[in-house]
Amino acid sequence: MEIKWTILGLAIYTAMTLYAGAAILFAVRVRRVAWAVYGLGFAAAAAGWGLRWVEAGHVPLQNLFEVFLTLGALMFPITLFGRRFLGVGLEWGDAVIGLKVLIPAGLVFGAEPRMLPPALQSSLFVPHVTAYMVAYVVMWKAMFSAFGVLVLGGERRLRAERDTHVMVRLGFPLLTLGLVLGAVWGKIAWGDYWNWDPKELWSLVSWLIFLGYFHFRYQYGKKYPRANASLVLTGTAAIYLTLLWVNLARLFAGGLHSYAS
Amino acid sequence: MRRVRTILMWAAQGAVALLIVLSIVGAFRGDDKARALFNSPPLVVFWTALGLLLAAGLAVYPRLLRRPAGLAMHLGALLVLGGAMWGSVPAHDLRRTWFGSEKIAKGYMAIHEGTRERRVVDASLRRVVAELPFDLALRDFWIEYYDQPGRPWHLVVVAPVRDGAGHAVDEQQAEIEWEVGQTVPVPHTPASVTVLDYLPHARPAYAEGAEPGVQVTAADGQTVLLPARAGAEAHLQDPPMTVRVVRAFTCLKVRRTDEGLEPYEAEGEGVNPAVELEFIRPDGTRDPRFALALAPGHGRRSGDPDFRYVFPEPTGARADADSRVPAMHVRVSAEGREMTRWLLPGREDSYVSLDLAPVLPPPERRPEGAPAAPPDETPDAPAPSASPDPPPESSAAPEPPDEGDEAAAAPALFLVRPTGPIRDYFSDVAVLADGRPVAEAVVEVNHPLHWPERPPLWRPVEFAKWLVGSGGYHFYQADYDHEAGRYTVLQVVSDSGLLAVWAGFVLLAGGAFWRFWGEAIVSKSERGMRSAECGVRSAECGVRNAE
Known part of the structure; x- marks a missing residue:
């Protein structure tokens, strides 16, 4: 465990506390206060993110500490977008995700800023990683709805199935964009758009699972909601592995993305 | 037809599932083994089958053809697959064997500073695998570090x-x-x-009055030192000629113009000092040469006297x-x-x-075994x-x-130098065709050199010629001389199939956004418009809704 006794650490721990409070308030349906607390949590996470940008001298997306910090700051805007434009709720779940992604940033990974290695000094660095980060947050939001499909019944299950589908539709193009931008960048930096690197393969696995979900749903529609939801849950599990593979890779096989650890 | 579609869809789902399993296996085994696995003959069969499935899907699902987004995504996947297979190592090997193509999929070039190279070697840098139809000359290789402000060496x-x-x-x-x-x-x-x-x-x-110049050594050993000033000249006996300084540069760069390549003085004193020389033969012919401070020996041809840019001794x-x-x-x-x-x-x-x-x-x-002597005495020197x-x-x-x-x-x-992290590696190279420089570039990570250059699409004849001539190569900064930094290693990668892959990426990503975002936005907007229309003509809409 790595406690951060810095202003950045303080911002992260404040955001974590507020996200936890927001999750409880949403669950007990004190919605107005919950939104305010959730918004304050976002402000703290965003402040930490901005502070990190200044500290590191580059957009904080280089290593897992920065990635989890970014994910923590992204959660609130996605919740807001989902509620305002897509009619998808489950805000308590989003606050839990926000808390969960900030835990590794606050307590697991070191915050020592590092210079960008040559390969990361590219105009594709920010769009590639950002597309993936937003896609991941959206897919995790879909994951909560998919759980709902498995455990709920009747109208509520139908509603959860619809929410899941809406969120996966939102996230899949971003997942595709991240994959394509990564391939273009790989070609420019390493000479090959596909290097069979473990992280690349896991990102392909995530993409293929969601691709399979769309084909299955195209074929059978809402006839097998549990099967649809299971595919989404498998896809989000693959996303977790993709994101964390660089660390797990120490146990198995490394690759070109090892600088991200 | 419905049964065919069902079978085809299940076959596609099976192919996706198999690809997922193989990718997981590859991820656990590491990139080298995964590359070997996905390029193995059974997988070539799999990739071909996947391509056929995509094509069959377009044929039996007319809805895909009617919806641009679905068509773009499937066509994009097909193009990526086809382009990747066309540009793969086995495809290059097959074209070499069957059609005598001289193009290789990839290799490496180790080039020393001040020398030129056209041989492509394998990853061991020992075995020559091909020769390019042009030379690459390395003028300079250097590494830049992140600034360590305030840190002395x-x-x-x-x-x-x-x-x-x-x-x-x-x-x-x-x-x-x-x-x-x-x-x-x-x-x-x-x-x-x-x-x-x-x-x-x-x-x-330097001592007052000292200035850089060009040292010219003739075949008979005659050596002259010309100051780097326009107009300075000297006469040689063997071979008989006059050497004249045409121009001196503190930072020579070359740019492409309609008349060809043009040397010019760029900003940045001392970055690339050079002198443009003329060898004036007895018959009046004038041969231009460039003496580059950073690349001694560059541009010297057979029969030329030795010439090099020299700096005065610093004091x-x-x-x-x-x-x-x-x-x-x-x-x-x-x-x-x-x-x-x-x-x-x-x-x-x-x-x-x-x-x-x-x-x-x-x-x-x-001698071995002799006892140690007492400490040295103070030398007399x-x-x-x-x-x-x-x-x-x-x-x-x-x-x-x-x-x-x-x-x-x-x-x-x-x-x-304080060992801060490396910011980037740079190889300043020139492309030489028949010994003459035709292009120059500084190759660095994320900035490869592409040669021959691809003509723009709006010049279809040139573009077709380039394409039929099987395209070109990309040169990537891959490695360098870790001991002395005197040579660079460039990775040479064929660009065959790359255009198809790029087009496929655009279609795939564009199709995904249009299918899942664009169609929803358009549909919502249409619903909104209908709803607004109903607001205006509520009676008519009420009838339509009732129907």
């Missing part, structure tokens, strides 16, 4: 470890904590060093805020001997050394103190090593 001593017989068997090194004006011992030696001055940004200082150092290297003035003394020198690294050097042999007693030598200081070159000149000893057997001081 390290002063380090490297000294030999000797065995019982006095032979150097290993090396030991230690960093010296230094401050200007202080005298500190040099570890592993009987010497001490005093840092007299330290200039964080410095350039060599010391001066502060210069634009310089990226420092200078350190040191006095080293040991047992009555003393020398004073400037440590002044070159523009791109990451260290400079000073041999301590002139002030140290010679290493003790004795006078201290080679120098004032004014000799140039770094002369100060660093080591004594000839004793027979059987290692070259680095004398202790030496090193002024070393």
